Amino acid sequence: xFFVTAVVTLAGSVFFQPKLGIGANxxxxxxxxxxxxxxxxxxxxxxxxxxxxxxxxxxxKNRIISFLSGLCMWFFAFYLxxxxxxxxxxxxxxxxxxxQAEPSVYQSILxxxxxxxxxxxxxxxxxxxxVQKAYEGYSGKYGFVITGIIFGxxxxxxxxxxxxxxxxxxxxxxxxxxxxxxLSASMLFHSAANMCAVFIGGAIDIHTVSGIPVWLxxxxxxxxxxxxxxLTRTEGVAESTAxxxxxxxxxxxxxxxxxxxxxxxxxxxxxxxxxxxxILARMKII
Amino acid sequence: xxxxxxxxxxxxxxxxxxxxxxVIGVCLTVLDFMSAGKDGISVPSDLSKVVVELNEKARTDxxxxxxxxxxxxxxxxYIQSDDNSVKYIKLVSESDILGMSGREVSYMVRSAExxxxxxxxxxxxxxxxxxxxxxEQTDGRIAVGYRETAMDTSEFERLYKIHRGxxxxxxxxxxxxxxxxLAGKSCKDEVVYTISANGTEGIGLSVYTxxxxxxxxVDLIGEAQSYMGLGHPDFNRICDKLEIALQRGxxxxxxxxxxxxxxxxxxxxx
Numbered sequence: 409x410f411f412v413t414a415v416v417t418l419a420g421s422v423f424f425q426p427k428l429g430i431g432a433n434x435x436x437x438x439x440x441x442x443x444x445x446x447x448x449x450x451x452x453x454x455x456x457x458x459x460x461x462x463x464x465x466x467x468x469k470n471r472i473i474s475f476l477s478g479l480c481m482w483f484f485a486f487y488l489x490x491x492x493x494x495x496x497x498x499x500x501x502x503x504x505x506x507x508q509a510e511p512s513v514y515q516s517i518l519x520x521x522x523x524x525x526x527x528x529x530x531x532x533x534x535x536x537x538x539v540q541k542a543y544e545g546y547s548g549k550y551g552f553v554i555t556g557i558i559f560g561x562x563x564x565x566x567x568x569x570x571x572x573x574x575x576x577x578x579x580x581x582x583x584x585x586x587x588x589x590x591l592s593a594s595m596l597f598h599s600a601a602n603m604c605a606v607f608i609g610g611a612i613d614i615h616t617v618s619g620i621p622v623w624l625x626x627x628x629x630x631x632x633x634x635x636x637x638x639l640t641r642t643e644g645v646a647e648s649t650a651x652x653x654x655x656x657x658x659x660x661x662x663x664x665x666x667x668x669x670x671x672x673x674x675x676x677x678x679x680x681x682x683x684x685x686x687i688l689a690r691m692k693i694i
Numbered sequence: 695x696x697x698x699x700x701x702x703x704x705x706x707x708x709x710x711x712x713x714x715x716x717v718i719g720v721c722l723t724v725l726d727f728m729s730a731g732k733d734g735i736s737v738p739s740d741l742s743k744v745v746v747e748l749n750e751k752a753r754t755d756x757x758x759x760x761x762x763x764x765x766x767x768x769x770x771x772y773i774q775s776d777d778n779s780v781k782y783i784k785l786v787s788e789s790d791i792l793g794m795s796g797r798e799v800s801y802m803v804r805s806a807e808x809x810x811x812x813x814x815x816x817x818x819x820x821x822x823x824x825x826x827x828x829x830e831q832t833d834g835r836i837a838v839g840y841r842e843t844a845m846d847t848s849e850f851e852r853l854y855k856i857h858r859g860x861x862x863x864x865x866x867x868x869x870x871x872x873x874x875x876l877a878g879k880s881c882k883d884e885v886v887y888t889i890s891a892n893g894t895e896g897i898g899l900s901v902y903t904x905x906x907x908x909x910x911x912v913d914l915i916g917e918a919q920s921y922m923g924l925g926h927p928d929f930n931r932i933c934d935k936l937e938i939a940l941q942r943g944x945x946x947x948x949x950x951x952x953x954x955x956x957x958x959x960x961x962x963x964x
Contacts, residue, residue: 429726435719458705465704498894513739514726518719526715529708592704
């Protein structure tokens with residue numbers, strides 16, 4: 409399903425974005441390609457989404473920690489993204505700027521709500537609720553690591569420089585869900601990080617010529633450190649981690665199917681192809 | 695197993711937010727379509743705009759709007775039209791426009807809608823400026839968007855000195871790579887500086903020209919004859935802090951001048 413989602417997100421964006429605008433396209437991506445499949449599968453299989461996708465509340469302490477942790481970790485993710493973009497610009501080439509008209513006020517509102525409210529809910533249900541749950545079945549407590557990598561790889565659609573930052577954020581969100589057994593924690597983390605991207609990321613304009621300012625090095629390291637400290641302070645739900653470990657032990661021979669492996673390879677090849685296209689575009693070959 | 699009511703609360707909350715988002719999203723998308731259909735052309739929302747129906751009459755230098763600037767300001771002008779006939783938009787200022795020899799600038803406009811538009815930014819000294827339209831009677835519209843932003847005082851003072859002929863006022867971090875007193879000089883594509891980029895490299899360029907007579911301008915030419923004009927003798931004598939990402943290769947900064955009296959300064963940041 410991840411493969412299909414990755415393909416239709418790109419194809420859909422190419423088709424809908426010029427017609428409907430960047431904001432409306434984001435909503436289609438979130439509602440149709442990311443949220444609908446896991447909910448449809450849950451409906452068809454009559455799964456209780458509260459349990460299967462862990463749509464459960466967590467303690468107030470965990471919610472505050474998750475939100476603050478998301479805020480802090482964003483600065484490190486932004487730093488990684490900036491460094492990666494500068495390296496790519498310097499070593500391979502600069503992407504030509506596309507001349508897009510500025511979004512209208514309605515598109516801007518759609519984009520704002522889409523990033524701060526909709527994306528955290530839909531992507532968390534898909535990645536942490538659906539994908540992570542599936543991988544916990546194969547690899548137990550390491551499911552969140554695999555999901556974090558998949559989440560990062562998916563963001564190659566936003567550019568190669570976004571892969572590593574998204575992976576780091578994905579690992580943080582996956583860990584929260586693993587530890588608290590609740591999607592509300594990762595949704596708050598995700599929302600806080602996206603909030604920073606919208607309100608702070610848009611305001612910071614770092615060019616290759618001026619280089620990375622010293623303050624960003626300091627803020628990035630501090631952000632990561634505080635975020636990790638906060639994550640270690642989350643209250644674990646014994647039930648959550650125990651269930652995962654128990655399921656893992658009880659079904660030790662559970663292995664990913666051949667079709668699953670095939671689609672995982674296809675997904676990797678597809679996302680690799682997207683990255684190669686970006687590199688070729690940077691080299692002005694296409 | 696008894697279900698914790700809090701678990702239902704989370705599910706209900708998430709579904710409620712999603713339904714709310716869906717309704718809001720549909721409404722905003724419809725509003726966006728309606729506003730786009732109404733305007734046909736879309737000027738960014740943070741600009742004030744004047745939209746003119748071209749089918750009402752033919753116009754010759756008809757005043758669209760007049761503005762009064764109390765402080766030196768950056769004036770952004772943004773033009774779109776859904777009609778392909780030739781129209782002229784003219785900006786006339788009562789005070790100096792930095793980097794320009796005159797106080798008037800004119801644009802020829804044909805069809806420019808969707809993602810295409812004509813835009814320009816000027817630094818205008820305090821005083822009044824007006825925008826005029828010349829067009830034939832035809833179906834369609836033309837929209838002129840404008841925005842005024844008060845300029846940072848120290849930055850304005852630096853640029854104003856350059857405008858008045860004191861060219862040695864580079865931005866912070868820039869170093870002089872070439873300067874010349876033109877003194878009746880004539881030259882064609884004279885290479886005054888070469889930049890070698892080992893990999894893709896971001897550079898900053900500032901080119902200042904002051905002319906008492908004649909004409910002079912500076913170009914940046916790449917190996918594949920990629921070309922970039924770094925100013926214009928009449929309309930852009932101050933090319934300030936232009937940031938360019940150069941691909942690997944050799945680039946030449948070339949000077950052209952004809953019977954010119956004045957000076958040229960070039961500053962580079964690497």
